[in-house]
Amino acid sequence: MPFALAGCAPVAAPHPAIHPTIVSLNPCADAILAEVADPAQVLALSHFSHDPRATSLPLAVARRFPVTGGTVEEVLALAPDVVVGDSFMAPATRSAFARLGMRVETTGIDRTVADSEAQVRRLARLAGHPQRGEALVRRIEAALAETRRPRERVPALLWQQGGIVAGGDSLVAKLLAHTGFASQAAARGLGQGAYLPLERVLADPPRVILAAGKGREQRHPALRALDGAVYAQIEPNLLYCGGPTIPRLARRLARIRDSVDGAST
Numbered sequence: 050m051p052f053a054l055a056g057c058a059p060v061a062a063p064h065p066a067i068h069p070t071i072v073s074l075n076p077c078a079d080a081i082l083a084e085v086a087d088p089a090q091v092l093a094l095s096h097f098s099h100d101p102r103a104t105s106l107p108l109a110v111a112r113r114f115p116v117t118g119g120t121v122e123e124v125l126a127l128a129p130d131v132v133v134g135d136s137f138m139a140p141a142t143r144s145a146f147a148r149l150g151m152r153v154e155t156t157g158i159d160r161t162v163a164d165s166e167a168q169v170r171r172l173a174r175l176a177g178h179p180q181r182g183e184a185l186v187r188r189i190e191a192a193l194a195e196t197r198r199p200r201e202r203v204p205a206l207l208w209q210q211g212g213i214v215a216g217g218d219s220l221v222a223k224l225l226a227h228t229g230f231a232s233q234a235a236a237r238g239l240g241q242g243a244y245l246p247l248e249r250v251l252a253d254p255p256r257v258i259l260a261a262g263k264g265r266e267q268r269h270p271a272l273r274a275l276d277g278a279v280y281a282q283i284e285p286n287l288l289y290c291g292g293p294t295i296p297r298l299a300r301r302l303a304r305i306r307d308s309v310d311g312a313s314t
Contacts, residue, residue: 192296
């Protein structure tokens with residue numbers, strides 16, 4: 050049984066290094082830890098980071114690290130000092146890690162840039178390298194200063210795989226506003242993960258369609274043929290996490306916003 054080991058003593062003594070060894074089970078923590086921890090500290094990332102469809106890391110970077118499927122047995126075999134998971138970690142799993150002598154840290158969903166920067170700082174302190182966290186925060190802030198666009202916002206629809214939209218309380222919605230866009234999903238009263246069919250988009254198109262996915266809806270030729278609408282593609286893996294993804298997404302959105310201004314002249 051997966052948790053039969055929960056009552057046993059740890060199979061390895063805590064690592065004597067000053068900086069703790071870490072196993073991450075959270076793909077968003079993966080992306081931060083790959084920047085703020087020493088490579089030798091990160092014993093494994095989550096399996097999502099080796100999946101081109103799910104990773105928030107460049108694959109070449111992610112593949113420098115082992116991954117696990119997140120089972121207690123796999124993590125126990127690595128004997129990390131700290132396990133980083135998400136706030137949805139099952140209580141039984143968390144208890145098993147704790148009984149085996151592993152500190153458990155969980156991370157939540159970043160809904161604002163401030164949330165994300167706090168997460169960066171926390172993981173950098175956890176890894177013993179707070180200065181690297183501050184350096185990443187400075188990079189985020191520099192990218193935001195560079196990508197701030199006019200207060201006049203252009204209506205835009207961020208349309209993801211499966212025809213779903215981002216909610217107005219999401220980090221990506223705030224980055225849309227920062228780079229000069231107004232969320233049409235919010236204007237339509239649609240919340241996080243709401244479904245918006247192709248027919249409704251074609252009947253009432255926004256000024257900008259940001260297609261994030263390779264589904265039939267996002268790639269439909271009728272979208273590109275809409276008169277007066279700008280169609281642009283967004284890499285889906287820019288939308289999953291904050292941290293080091295924020296500068297990449299902000300710059301991508303700002304380039305699209307600039308192209309809208311160019312198309313209007």
